[in-house]
Amino acid sequence: MLRLIWKNAWRSKRRTVLTIASVAVSLFLLSTMLCYLSSGEKQLENSAGSLRVIARHATSLTFFLPEAHVAKMATVPHVTSVQACVWWGGQIEGMENQIFMSTIASDLDPLETMWDDYSFGPGAMDALRGELRGAVIAERLLAKLKAMKGWDIGQTIRLHSPIFKHDIELKLVGTCKGPDESILLFRRDYLEKVQDNPGRVGYCWLRVDKAENIPGVCRDVDALFANSDAETKTETEKAFMATFMSMMGNIKDLVVNIGLAIVVTILLVAANTMAMVARERTTEHAVMRCLGFSQGAIAFIFVAESVLISLLGAAVGVGLAAALYTPGRYDLGGFAPFFHMTPATTGIGLGIALGVGIVAGAVPAVAAARRSIVDGLRRVD
Amino acid sequence: MSDVLVEVAGVTKEYRRDDQAITVLEQLSLTIPRGDFLALMGPSGSGKTTLLNLLAGIDQPTAGRITVDNKVITGLGEGALAKWRSRTTGFIFQLYNLIPVLTAYENVELPLLLTSLSRAERRQHVMHALDIVGLADRAKHFPRQLSGGQEQRVSIARAIVVDPLLLLADEPTGDLDAKSAEEILTLLQRLNREFRKTIVMVTHDPKAAARASRTLHLEKGKLVEAAA
Ligand SMILES: Nc1ncnc2c1ncn2[C@@H]1O[C@H](COP(=O)(O)OP(=O)(O)O)[C@@H](O)[C@H]1O
Ligand SMILES: [Mg+2]
Secondary structure, three states, X not given: OHHHHHHHHOOOHHHHHHHHHHHHHHHHHHHHHHHHHHHHHHHHHHOOOOOXXXXXXXXXXXXXXXXXXXXXXXXXXXXXXXEEEEEOOOEOOOOOOOOOOEEEEEOOOOHHHHOOOOEEOOOHHHHHHHOOOEEEEEHHHHHHHHHHHOOOOOOEEEEEOOOOOOEEEEEEEEEEEOOOOOEEEEEHHHHHHHOOOOOEEOEEEEEEOOHHHHHHHHHHHHHHOOOOOOOEEEEEHHHHHHHHHHHOOOOHHHHHHHHHHHHHHHHHHHHHHHHHHHHHOHHHHHHHHHOOOOHHHHHHHXXXXXXXXXXXXXXXXXXXXXXXXXXXXXXXXXXXXXXXXXXXXXXXXXXXXXXXXXXXXXXXXXXXXXXXXXXXXXXXX | OOOEEEEEEEEEEEEEEOOEEEEEEEEEEEEEEOOOEEEEEOOOOOOXXXXXXXXXXXXXXXXXXXXXXXXXXXXXXXXXXXXXXXXXXXXXXXXXXOOOOOOHHHXXXXXXXXXXXXXXXXXXXXHHHHHXXXXXXXXXXXXXXXXXXXXXXXXXXXXXXXXXXEEEEEOOXXXXXXXXXXXXXXXXXXXXHOOOOEEEEEOOOHHHHHHOOEEEEEEXXXXXXXXX
């Protein structure tokens, strides 16, 4: 029986190959999009369970907070530490579109307790304390820069910032490793010095003692600065990440819609093929039923053929994606650190192929099974 | 066990086209004893294929009743009929109707896939059937690698492999040259005599009909017996 299904599928080699190819191409595209979506989800997920909240200017992320806010925030009950940061947005001359770096100027003292999900290279923190221009870089980002520019620890690098319109010179003194693999961290006191002490803070990370106190802390911090010159908006890391990512271009809906369009396209291609196949097999189906094959058996064999073809397409398309999108290979220059195939994305791709195969085969299969045997036998082609 | 294998009692078959009903078979009755080799003759459009289809349980009469081996098959559901067909009848078509992507062996094996036989048992049955039709050495050939006569012999092997009670052949020699036709008729005759198969064969050819033990003429939906 399996033999028959297999052989049937290859009757018209050209047609089957073309169908498999179109299913493969579509599912490859779909896998690509799923990777993109799951990368974003993973980033959000990583920040979901944290005890960090972020306080920023109520109007927008692009407005600064006065430095005096930092000490006041530390007095809010249940806040265990406060880390003032500035998103500096560093870029490498000539490589603006190839490398994405989360270039952040930060206070040093709260760093290690605040970011307990990161590990710092041996001596990295001490080196940073001892070197005003020092910077700590994510291992993955360093590896990339090593390959592209030959940079390594000890190197002094020069970056410019489209936000602040000035350059800065940093010395790479150590590495770190954590969820954000595009981190480049340097000292905020150095940035203050370079900028002539404006006393500006981009945003503050606050660590809360217990998860259940997070909502209260958010409320209290915002209440503290209510009606001041710089009101704050304090939210959880996850909520902040979501806003941040939507600022980066909310194309999630678009991606989902294109994905759906792709699924419909594969379905149409497969359904068209199977309808053609059913028409050609009319006499044969009648003959097989004459031999005693039931309507169910005929329909099953037919659907199995359809499923086989679309799963072969999926094996090629999803397989290619799995081979290509290995962890860390394509991370959109560091912006999408989790852009790779996971068991879930592979499963979704195969699941869609299975569904497409069943649906595309089912309609002609039922029609074929219902057709009267006598009519099927009378048809002369 | 009664001597009658097939009992056709007052069978009428009408086809409805738009508002018009065409009566193809009218109040037809017929008894076929076990071991019979019956030839059905008659002009084109006289309802021979229709009658054969009714006997094969792939079509239902408008009125009347058909009994095969003491089982009334008229009015059986499609599922029950399929099961019944797989065990009771073997059908031989004018155009052989082998599955082109399967070898002779696999074509003959097809009806056995519906049984609970093991692979080895199936092999035994298939080779035996191919042996009877004289094509054991062509087991691995595909239909397109066989002549018309050989294809028809494979189709006969497929029809007898489940050892059915009743063999139904619709113009089995209609598409063959004289020599191949002779071989097929000899084979059918042998199946009838040696293996005691009951055969109903539709044919246009008087020479073919002469090989049967008796001949019935169908004219305008009614039977007329003629001397064998
Ligand atoms: N599905 C059908 N619908 C309408 N008329 C049919 C159908 N099948 C057969 N007929 C008619 O029934 C008559 C007998 O057909 P058939 O049994 O094939 O004749 P024979 O085999 O003797 O040539 C013909 O007139 C044919 O046109
Ligand atoms: Mg006919």
